[in-house]
Amino acid sequence: xxxxxxxxxxxxxxxxxxxxxxxxxxxxxxxxxxxxxxxxxxxxxxxxxxxxxxxxxxxxxxxxxxxxxxxxxxxxxxxxxxxxxxxxxxxxxxxxxxxxxxxxxxxxxxxxxxxxxxxxxxxxxxxxxxxxxxxxxxxxxxxxxxxxxxxxxxxxxxxxxxxxxxxx
Numbered sequence: 001x002x003x004x005x006x007x008x009x010x011x012x013x014x015x016x017x018x019x020x021x022x023x024x025x026x027x028x029x030x031x032x033x034x035x036x037x038x039x040x041x042x043x044x045x046x047x048x049x050x051x052x053x054x055x056x057x058x059x060x061x062x063x064x065x066x067x068x069x070x071x072x073x074x075x076x077x078x079x080x081x082x083x084x085x086x087x088x089x090x091x092x093x094x095x096x097x098x099x100x101x102x103x104x105x106x107x108x109x110x111x112x113x114x115x116x117x118x119x120x121x122x123x124x125x126x127x128x129x130x131x132x133x134x135x136x137x138x139x140x141x142x143x144x145x146x147x148x149x150x151x152x153x154x155x156x157x158x159x160x161x162x163x164x165x166x167x168x
Contacts, residue, residue: 001028010130014123020045031130032072033123035080043067057084065089065102078142080122080149082115083107086142097137105142108150117158122149 004011005028012031015021018041026032026046034042036056044050047070051059056079059067068077068089076096079087085107092101125148129141152158 004028010134012123012127012130014119015042016119018042026072026075029072029075031076031078031126033078033080033126035082035119039067039077039079042071047071057081061087061102061104068102076138078126080119081107082118083112086146088138088142090138095138097135098139103139105139105146108143108146110150110153112153114156115153118149118153120158121152122146125149 001011001013010030011028012033013026013029014033015038016035018034018038023046037053039056040051040053047067049067051067056064064079064087068079068087069091071077074091074094076091076094077087077089079089081087086105087102088098088105089102090096090098095101122145126141126145129136129144133141
């Protein structure tokens with residue numbers, strides 16, 4: 001991450017599987033993409049507030065946004081919530097082309113067969129979209145990633161279930 005930051009590269013970090021990291025580890029991260037289990041663990045470790053993973057999806061927007069800002073003050077947090085979509089939180093000073101500091105995006109409809117690898121599909125698609133279409137607003141990158149992840153759940157397996165689509 002130090003090398004990426006030195007060369008002004010965007011850093012997308014998916015903290016999966018969750019492992020304790022030292023304070024300050026996330027300082028250079030532009031986008032942090034935990035699922036609800038990882039988010040709850042990160043909040044417990046780095047913010048000092050205990051929340052149950054299965055309650056994250058039901059937290060109201062102001063509270064989720066506050067927790068995200070405490071966890072990653074200078075970067076954006078995108079919490080993946082499975083069938084409930086995503087929650088996005090930005091610092092007020094860097095909305096990444098969006099019009100709001102925080103918002104929810106519903107899950108893309110899918111004929112779910114197997115969710116194995118859906119988080120990896122989301123993160124790969126998010127990183128690819130950010131790299132190939134940097135001028136888009138964050139909400140468009142997240143929508144694309146959600147669409148890609150939904151398609152990955154419509155087949156059995158992980159890597160073999162990933163869709164083959166071009167981003168242009």
